[in-house]
Amino acid sequence: MALEDTRRLGCGRSIDQIWAGMDQPPTSHEEDCELCQAAKARMQKIKEATVALRESDLHNPEMTLPAERTNSIMALARAEARRSKRLVLRGTEYGTVEISEQALSSLIRLAAAAIPGIHSRRCRIEVQSDAEMGSTHLTINLRVATASGIDIPATVEGLRQKINKAIPAGVGIDAGTVNITVEDLYDV
Amino acid sequence: MNDSNPACDADTDEGSIVARAQDGDLAAFEHLVHTYQDRLFRLAYRMLNDRTDAEDVVQETLTASWRALPMLSDVKAFGGWIYRLATNKCLDLLRKRSARAETITDPAEIHSTLDDGATRAPLEADPVASAEWAAQQDGLTTVLNTLPAVQRACWLLREIHGRSYAEIGVTLKINPTTVRGTLARARRRIAEGMSQWR
Amino acid sequence: MSEQNLQGSLINSELIASLAARTALETPGVLRLEPTIKGFLASLGPAALANFHISGSQDGSYRHDGVVARINDGTATVHLDIATDIAYTALSVAESVQERVRENICHTGLNPGPVHVHILTIEASPGSIPR
Numbered sequence: 001m002a003l004e005d006t007r008r009l010g011c012g013r014s015i016d017q018i019w020a021g022m023d024q025p026p027t028s029h030e031e032d033c034e035l036c037q038a039a040k041a042r043m044q045k046i047k048e049a050t051v052a053l054r055e056s057d058l059h060n061p062e063m064t065l066p067a068e069r070t071n072s073i074m075a076l077a078r079a080e081a082r083r084s085k086r087l088v089l090r091g092t093e094y095g096t097v098e099i100s101e102q103a104l105s106s107l108i109r110l111a112a113a114a115i116p117g118i119h120s121r122r123c124r125i126e127v128q129s130d131a132e133m134g135s136t137h138l139t140i141n142l143r144v145a146t147a148s149g150i151d152i153p154a155t156v157e158g159l160r161q162k163i164n165k166a167i168p169a170g171v172g173i174d175a176g177t178v179n180i181t182v183e184d185l186y187d188v
Numbered sequence: 189m190n191d192s193n194p195a196c197d198a199d200t201d202e203g204s205i206v207a208r209a210q211d212g213d214l215a216a217f218e219h220l221v222h223t224y225q226d227r228l229f230r231l232a233y234r235m236l237n238d239r240t241d242a243e244d245v246v247q248e249t250l251t252a253s254w255r256a257l258p259m260l261s262d263v264k265a266f267g268g269w270i271y272r273l274a275t276n277k278c279l280d281l282l283r284k285r286s287a288r289a290e291t292i293t294d295p296a297e298i299h300s301t302l303d304d305g306a307t308r309a310p311l312e313a314d315p316v317a318s319a320e321w322a323a324q325q326d327g328l329t330t331v332l333n334t335l336p337a338v339q340r341a342c343w344l345l346r347e348i349h350g351r352s353y354a355e356i357g358v359t360l361k362i363n364p365t366t367v368r369g370t371l372a373r374a375r376r377r378i379a380e381g382m383s384q385w386r
Numbered sequence: 387m388s389e390q391n392l393q394g395s396l397i398n399s400e401l402i403a404s405l406a407a408r409t410a411l412e413t414p415g416v417l418r419l420e421p422t423i424k425g426f427l428a429s430l431g432p433a434a435l436a437n438f439h440i441s442g443s444q445d446g447s448y449r450h451d452g453v454v455a456r457i458n459d460g461t462a463t464v465h466l467d468i469a470t471d472i473a474y475t476a477l478s479v480a481e482s483v484q485e486r487v488r489e490n491i492c493h494t495g496l497n498p499g500p501v502h503v504h505i506l507t508i509e510a511s512p513g514s515i516p517r
Contacts, residue, residue: 007372016368019375046378049328054348057230065225069247073225077217077254079421084212086504089477094488095464095500097480102212103508107472109208119200121207121263145204170508172477184263186201 009035015043022047087127089136089173101125104171108142111166115159117150119186138167138176145184156180206263209254217257220266221250227349228274234344235278237333245281249274271351272359275341282337331381339374346371397494399462403455405494406464406487406501410453413483415474419452420467420506462491463499471511480505 008014011033018039021027030036057063085101105123112120121143128137140163146152160178167175202223208216225246232242253270260269332340338360345351345359346367353364362370410416454465464487470476480503488498 015372015375042379043375045382046328046375049382050347053328057234057348063226063230063233065229065243065246069243070221070225073221073247073250073254074214074218076251078214080254089505090481093500094484095502097477097484097503097505099476099505100507103470103476103505105211106213107508109213110472119204121204122211143207145201168475170472170476172475184203186203 009033009039011035013039015039019043019047023051087125087138088129089127089171091129099171104138104140104167107166107170108140108163111162112142112144112159115155115162117147117155118159119145121145121183136173138173139179140167140175140177141179141181143181143183145186146182147188148185149188152182156182202266203263206257206260206266210257210260210263217254220253220270224267224270225250228270231271231344231349232274232278234329234332234348235275235337235341236281241281245274245277249277268351268355268358271345271349271355275345275359279337279341327382328378331378334381335374335377339370339377342367342370343374343378397457397496399455399457402457402462402464402491402494402496403453405490406455406466407453409487409490410466410468410483413479413486415471415476415479416483417469417471417509417511420469421451457496458499461497461499462494463501464491465502465504467504467506469507469509470505472508473511476505476508 009018011029013029013033013036018030018036021030022040022043026037026040030040086098087101087104088096088098090097101124104125108123109120112118123143124141126139126141128139130136142159142163144156144159146155159180163178164175167173205216205219209220228246228249229242232245233239236242236245249270252273260266332343335343341360342356345356346353351359353367357364357367360367360370407419410419452467456463466483466487468480468483470479483503484501487501491498
């Protein structure tokens with residue numbers, strides 16, 4: 001079976017090689033080789049039909065997921081997202097104030113979006129609350145990807161400062177400890 | 189989309205978007221849903237030939253991906269992973285169908301189940317060329333439907349969706365050499381089928 | 387028959403929940419109350435809810451999207467799940483919600499108990515400029 005599947009023409013070229021080169025101009029070998037030309041001609045119709053199918057499916061408005069399916073997916077995701085970790089910001093006799101880890105990380109992401117050359121990735125936040133519930137210390141662990149070729153230490157420092165301002169402004173507590181890890185580079 | 193969330197910037201790399209979605213960022217997940225839902229639908233529709241089944245598979249795949257995202261260790265592997273989830277859901281469904289012996293094998297019947305728009309030629313195209321084009325395409329989709337499910341999956345993933353041999357191998361739990369062999373068999377059957385059909 | 391019984395029949399947990407919800411929505415910086423899983427399932431219909439039992443739903447408390455209220459011995463306790471506007475400081479918004487809700491509970495004649503506020507998301511409102 002395996003031999004049959006990698007069949008070769010008399011000239012030594014495999015059918016796979018010819019198929020892979022279908023949409024390219026003939027190689028110098030193919031220009032002279034009748035076997036290759038004949039094989040190419042035989043497969044031309046399949047190639048054309050394949051390309052036509054790919055293109056028509058791609059541009060056919062019927063070949064898309066209906067909006068109500070997308071809405072169902074997002075509605076379920078939204079409902080399940082509410083289970084994210086809660087962090088206690090304040091606890092008094094008037095009641096507690098909690099914030100979801102997600103609400104905090106969205107502020108951090110927004111801060112990161114303002115810094116060119118950085119894409120925020122995963123964000124983990126821990127909170128240590130004082131026994132009297134008067135003070136709260138955050139530990140923010142943010143992973144980022146940076147653009148290749150930028151000054152990483154300066155950019156990361158800029159991000160740290162941005163977060164140090166954004167958390168008090170947006171949440172009303174200090175940013176606490178901000179750990180930033182560069183885990184990847186992306187091409188610009 | 190939520191404007192306060194930077195997840196949807198056109199230039200954000202997919203790895204970062206995946207990482208944010210792993211953290212439960214809904215806008216990032218929504219971005220991924222929009223990126224992949226139609227591709228997956230086109231795959232599922234060509235695998236299953238049934239609009240509702242294809243929609244179900246895509247919805248289940250993307251919902252499952254939201255739940256399983258935190259377990260994905262390499263953010264750059266999202267594309268391959270989501271294709272794998274969808275392909276295997278299609279194959280499971282086809283297995284269930286054939287277990288119920290409800291598989292449609294008559295090409296005419298397959299045709300009647302095809303969505304009208306799915307094989308329609310562009311209106312502005314030259315009538316002769318578009319008739320030729322539609323005929324070829326119909327021939328191809330008809331033959332595709334007669335292929336064994338794994339061969340069909342292999343062909344669609346490679347030739348229509350441009351996925352790599354290595355990724356297809358992981359998806360179908362076969363090695364890349366076997367992927368090549370399966371593609372070659374699919375190609376031969378398509379060649380035979382199309383010449384009969386014409 | 388004590389006064390408390392009379393009070394209980396006049397001012398039930400549903401009323402307190404709706405009062406708390408309205409008060410929260412009127413507080414500057416609150417964008418909306420956030421639906422919970424139960425609210426989402428309710429929107430899918432009774433079949434979805436049948437498989438989803440919330441313990442404590444028969445204790446006289448009242449739940450609606452984003453708000454739970456309970457009256458116990460003349461004291462009202464409230465839980466609110468809110469989305470806040472990024473142009474405001476979330477903690478101040480939450481504390482202001484606590485204060486206003488407690489104040490309005492006082493007006494009903496009940497004792498204000500703790501008002502627990504959970505900030506689920508912080509977003510830009512359509513008109514606000516993100517920081």
